[in-house]
Amino acid sequence: MQFKRQAKDSIDVNLTPLIDVVFLLLIFFMVSTTFTDKTELRLDLPEAKGTPQMQQPEAIKLSINQRGEYSINGAALINNQAATLKSAIAKIAGDKTDTPFIITADANTTHQSVVTAMDAAGQMGFVNLSITTVQPEP
Secondary structure: OOOOOOOOOOOOOOOOOOOOOHHHHHHHHHHOOOOOOOOOOOOOEOOOOOOOOOOOOOOEEEEEEEOOOEEEEEEEOOOHHHHHOOOOOHHHHOOOOOOEEEEEOOOOOHHHHHHHHHHHHHHHHOOEEOOEOOOOOO
């Protein structure tokens, strides 16, 4: 009897189809993903009793969040300095100082941030200043 070892075939795993599937999944997720850029400020408004006033559509709306960051008509400012705030107000209002100026500040923001905003608006000649509040819950 002759016992001979049989030569075993080498086992190959072809990775090309696996790589193709991974690339197709990558392309699918890249195409189907949506990217959103949220630039909104989350504010908790202070409470006050009174009747709401009708807003005029051309009013300048200044928002101040809890950390004291400013946003004018939905556009966030790059820093919290008074000079930056004044230049942003001047860019939006131009020379129309009779435009209503509405300040919406978070209930937990520092008083200094609100005073700085009011001071900047006052130095620029705005006289129609108002502060936004919400009705307290019963």
